Amino acid sequence: xxxxxxxxxxxxxxxxxxxxxxxxxxxxxxxxxxxxxxxxxxxxxxxxxxxxxxxxxxxxxxxxxxxxxxxxxxxxxxxxxxxxxxxxxxxxxxxxxxxxxxxxxxxxxxxxxxxxxxxxxxxxxxxxxxxxxxxxxxxxxxxxxxxxxxxxxxxxxxxxx
Amino acid sequence: xxxxxxxxxxxxxxxxxxxxxxxxxxxxxxxxxxxxxxxxxxxxxxxxxxxxxxxxxxxxxxxxxxxxxxxxxxxxxxxxxxxxxxxxxxxxxxxxxxxxxxxxxxxxxxxxxxxxxxxxxxxxxxxxxxxxxxxxxxxxxxxxxxxxxxxxxxxxxxxxxxxxxxxxxxxxxxxxxxxxxxxxxxxxxxxxxxxxxxxxxxxxxxxxxxxxxxxxxxxxxxxxxxxxxxxxxxxxxxxxxxxxxxxxxxxxxxxxxxxxxxxxxxxxxxxxxxxxxxxxxx
Numbered sequence: 001x002x003x004x005x006x007x008x009x010x011x012x013x014x015x016x017x018x019x020x021x022x023x024x025x026x027x028x029x030x031x032x033x034x035x036x037x038x039x040x041x042x043x044x045x046x047x048x049x050x051x052x053x054x055x056x057x058x059x060x061x062x063x064x065x066x067x068x069x070x071x072x073x074x075x076x077x078x079x080x081x082x083x084x085x086x087x088x089x090x091x092x093x094x095x096x097x098x099x100x101x102x103x104x105x106x107x108x109x110x111x112x113x114x115x116x117x118x119x120x121x122x123x124x125x126x127x128x129x130x131x132x133x134x135x136x137x138x139x140x141x142x143x144x145x146x147x148x149x150x151x152x153x154x155x156x157x158x159x160x161x
Numbered sequence: 162x163x164x165x166x167x168x169x170x171x172x173x174x175x176x177x178x179x180x181x182x183x184x185x186x187x188x189x190x191x192x193x194x195x196x197x198x199x200x201x202x203x204x205x206x207x208x209x210x211x212x213x214x215x216x217x218x219x220x221x222x223x224x225x226x227x228x229x230x231x232x233x234x235x236x237x238x239x240x241x242x243x244x245x246x247x248x249x250x251x252x253x254x255x256x257x258x259x260x261x262x263x264x265x266x267x268x269x270x271x272x273x274x275x276x277x278x279x280x281x282x283x284x285x286x287x288x289x290x291x292x293x294x295x296x297x298x299x300x301x302x303x304x305x306x307x308x309x310x311x312x313x314x315x316x317x318x319x320x321x322x323x324x325x326x327x328x329x330x331x332x333x334x335x336x337x338x339x340x341x342x343x344x345x346x347x348x349x350x351x352x353x354x355x356x357x358x359x360x361x362x363x364x365x366x367x368x369x370x371x372x373x374x375x376x377x378x379x380x381x382x383x384x385x386x387x388x389x390x391x392x393x394x395x396x397x398x399x400x401x402x403x404x405x406x407x408x409x410x411x412x413x414x415x416x417x418x419x420x421x422x423x424x425x426x427x428x429x430x431x432x433x434x435x436x437x438x439x440x441x442x443x
Contacts, residue, residue: 004170004171004172004173004177006168006170006181006185006188006210006211007169007170008166008167008168010171026166027166027168027169027211028165028167028201049202051195051199054264057266063269063270064265065266065269066267068198069195069199069270070194070198071169071194071198073169073171073213076171117265117266121265135265138264138350138351139263139264139265139267140264
């Protein structure tokens with residue numbers, strides 16, 4: 001069969017948090033549902049399912065993206081990082097500790113997305129200003145905190161480094 | 162949300178992409194997916210075949226043509242535009258405007274080609290590309306054709322890209338003695354525009370286009386004619402904008418009445434022209 005012939009499903013090869021995975025997914029499956037339902041990684045949340053809230057943010061090839069606005073087949077061949085991949089061997093990252101120390105969450109629903117957006121920022125810009133943090137988190141909505149503690153937590157990581 | 166079942170193909174070459182688009186009725190090109198995936202969730206459109214352009218590396222490049230035009234591939238993301246040294250040198254307004262589209266995650270996926278091919282009247286790039294006098298290269302099975310920005314945008318969600326065709330690149334003349342400006346009012350910072358205006362000012366006068374007031378960007382031709390003398394003082398620009406609002410027939414919606422949009426069109430046009438004039442290299 002012609003490899004580029006249109007098909008209802010596709011076997012994708014992805015690296016998820018360092019693990020190589022091959023999986024056949026229907027073309028219509030959203031990346032977030034592949035991550036949550038097929039892989040069982042439920043740390044990535046579905047908030048609005050319209051690309052506004054950012055709760056579903058993951059990294060695809062190092063860039064923060066909203067996994068509800070991507071088909072799983074579009075991610076074929078990429079490296080995906082989810083919130084589960086941040087800490088290693090139970091050791092929280094500096095950002096995760098800072099969220100804890102600054103009380104940067106209340107209900108926690110937006111937190112995985114906030115962590116992934118802030119992690120992407122810190123990888124590109126290890127010492128962001130408050131304004132830079134606010135711009136980086138523009139695509140992540142939090143209905144509890146008013147953002148003050150979240151922004152403080154991210155800025156503090158840069159200051160401590 | 163569950164999408165309707167759809168077929169998916171990922172061509173390796175532009176030729177293959179074009180032949181897939183031509184061969185299947187109801188086939189749509191898939192770029193970053195930041196509009197179509199949501200549209201498919203809402204069942205506002207239901208393509209039968211998605212032709213993913215992800216592997217077409219030649220659509221992801223930014224460079225210069227032999228005649229010095231800035232060439233932006235259709236799959237170039239907003240994030241790429243923002244970080245491009247070529248854009249910074251040739252036409253920095255493109256990066257400046259791209260940096261205000263939605264948020265980081267959307268800018269990482271959303272593409273220039275997607276923005277223009279969706280041709281949503283509130284999108285940022287259409288009025289800007291009209292004043293920059295951009296040209297659009299469209300590939301079909303019969304070869305390539307090039308259309309101007311004013312020919313490209315045909316209506317709401319409608320462009321010159323026909324069935325079985327693919328937008329491959331957008332070419333923009335580099336700034337010479339030109340200054341560029343962009344202004345408008347959004348719903349929230351970096352939100353959707355209620356009205357926007359783009360302007361370029363050069364020794365040949367001003368080009369001004371208003372977005373969100375009609376199906377496609379509207380050139381403010383009378384205002385342009387009044388500014389042809391080259392006086393870009395505050396008073397002259399404000400005077401030139403008078404009557405622009407009355408010449409428009411914008412929609413009324415929850416974000417603003419038609420009259421409010423007429424008023425915003427004049428204010429935005431003035432601000433965009435003054436910004437452009439202030440930036441002009443003289």
